Amino acid sequence: MTLNAFLFQALNGLSSASGLFLIAAGLSLIFGVTRIVNIAHGSLYMLGTYIAYSFATKIGGGLGFWGGIIATAIVVGMLGALIEFLLLRRIYRAPELFQLLATFALVLIINDAALYIWGPEDLLGPRAPGLRGAVEIFGRRLPSYDLFLIFVGPAVLLALYFALARTRFGRLVRAATQDREMVGALGVNQAILFTSVFALGAALAGLGGALQVAREPANLATDLIAIGDAFVVVVVGGMGSIAGAYLAAVIIAEVKALCIGIGVVHFGMFSVNFSKFTLVAEFLVMAVVLIARPYGLLGRPQAAVRSVAEPEDPIRPATPLLKALAAVVLALLLCLPLLAQNSPYLLILGIDVLIAVLFATSLHFIMGPGGMHSFGHSAYFGLGAYGAALLVKWLAAPMGVALIAAPIVALGGALLFGWFAVRLSGVYLAMLTLAFAQIVWAAVFQWEELTGGSNGVIGVWPPPPFDKASVYFLLALVLTVIGVLLLRRFLFAPFGYAMRAGRDSALRAEAIGIDVKRVHWLAFAVAGCVCGVAGGLFAFAKGSISPETISVGRSIDGLVMVLLGGIQTITGPIVGASVFATLQDMVMRQTEYWRALLGAIILFLVLAFPQGIVGAVAQLFGKRRKGQTP
């Protein structure tokens, strides 16, 4: 690459950095004051693009292009205020995990709302008046609009800086970011402060999205891509630091721009296309920063992580009643192939449920007893599924070999990623695990020669007799039961107790000779390994595997399953996964807008059953003796 080409790419990077910064700054402000990680922030950004499109094309030129952009920011800001007022206000005291889920429910709802209003097609807005041309720079032509965007980021940074440094509102925001209790002591109306910060953050996201309208089409996939990018920026820059957000936005945008700029490089026999590594590069930057500076470049250590909703009761071996119940359920499942002779659909659903149970149980293993809230469990599912599918595709491996390889591949990934993950906790751990899952996703997506890219791998069918749904169901049942029972056995063994010891009090655990990080690392690996079995089963059940099926969405599904069942119970994830998988299937059959419906259900569950279904049932039957907690 020539020097000129290099500098030109650097400019390109700066103009992308502005967009990244706008969304990340809002996310960071909101987190600083309310301590909520708003996953729906990417959705607000996406809405910004759609609304700006409507202002520019439908509502008429009354406001003009620029008036439309400003109006969009205001509309999205008001929407943010409404969200804060109706929803978030009710969950400020809820456990972190529930807040994340509630905001993810909003992602689902907003996405379907956009689908309903604007339809599934990409919508390209008009060019910006006055900035249609391009300028000649470093021997290439840079669109004037991109040049303009380069200045937007620093301008907003300066405006925010002065607003925070010089105004009363800014002082309150800073005070609240540093010490939440202090705000109460200042006699400030906290409710108004929170609402206005959320509105401001939303307006920034809306502005960022609106500015994209002249550059890129409005697209329904933007929400998750934008929030993924924003997570990376905020975590690299440091939660709650606006300047850090800009710094990180520039670093990441530059790294990506350079990857594209470098293009294909030949190393002797090999040629590597760097432009395909942008996603991987972005997440590698994040991983490196988090290892070197766990709180981000300009962040500070977080205050102690909030504890789970309610302290957990000691675990007890299954009661005779529970054992009898399990035996009955197992017997029914064994008979299912006979019962379902006339409705093969029931068996397909059954296989899906079993895979979900294995997935959720392995996630619960590290989330509950390990206290590690992973947002990237789909990575190990994906490694297992692709590990199995690729063996079949390239080496024509028999199913038995592929199903043994699946957990081994997942184990390898979990050992690698887990080593980093156990060094962090709380939202940082959540984001790092999410980043690793994105790395796996990106690698699968971008390494087309090996994985088939977005088309995935097809033709992964089980050989006879497993090609019959009834036989495959029994295979899935056997593997799931073994997996679940093994994990359960581990939890009652010293290893499981050591996991809980490390979670309950790392200080005490270390003081009695337990290497907490090592125990949690191995737990992470065990969970990943079992999850890999679920992935392998999935690949053969569907006959194919594609990047969508291992995306962030699946990680979140897993979290919902675990929370639905109740994180504090060992049987919870089994019930949660069964209910969720069945529900998802039913809802998907009813309506095109199943995501929104699912989102509404999640919101309802989060607000109504903070302890999950099994937790609520246990409470109903008075299993938790009252008055034990001091």
Next chain:
Amino acid sequence: MSVLDLRSLSKSFGGVHAVNAVSFAIRRGEFLAMIGPNGAGKSTCFNMINGQLAPDSGTILLEGKNIAGLAPRDIWRLGVGRTFQVAATFGSMTVVENVQMALISHAGEIYRLWRPAASLYRARALDLLAQVGMREAADRPSRALAYGDVKRIELAIALANEPRLLLMDEPTAGMGARERHELIQLVKKLVVERGISVLFTEHSMDVVFAYADRIVVLARGRLIADGDAAAIRANAQVREVYFGTGKTFAGAVS
């Protein structure tokens, strides 16, 4: 010969010299009290001895071996037990399981995956609980206990690895006068039986003067006195420190 020998131990936080060139030794079987006003550096000393903090400089000799900078779990394996100023137990386990954890770890069986933990070393754990007077509470969740009882559980946990040295940071904090005496009496009985050396901090002067074999006094990170009860009572500098905080020995003893 000394069980523990601190030589010129120092630690600062930012500009604060929390512990400043402190040296003293604990003889085998000794019941040694460390006293000093709040913020004197007592907990910081404890944290360096058990490995939670690495000292800035100085050495910590455990029976002649320098353990400064080792991890807490390694120091524990060398036979140093500890209780915390803010008691820490495993809240999701029963009382007896808390003690079993320490026994399982002591036996090096943490990574076992098959045998249920609840069945391992239960008899021995119950025995330890009986010795601290908590046998009745064995199967209750540890988070449901009163604070004073949690301190007893911590004592049982700390005894599980048959330590040669026991560190107890304010073991009687938050207890009434009678409970204090009972607990310290119990500790003294248990450690004398086993020949364990003890370093403990304590705010109640009558407890210190009644039970400690020897007393070291810390103030603003420095060691200002080291001697038996009579010597400490008579020490002018110690009196000054305690008058400065509004305490008098007369008041504490009465």
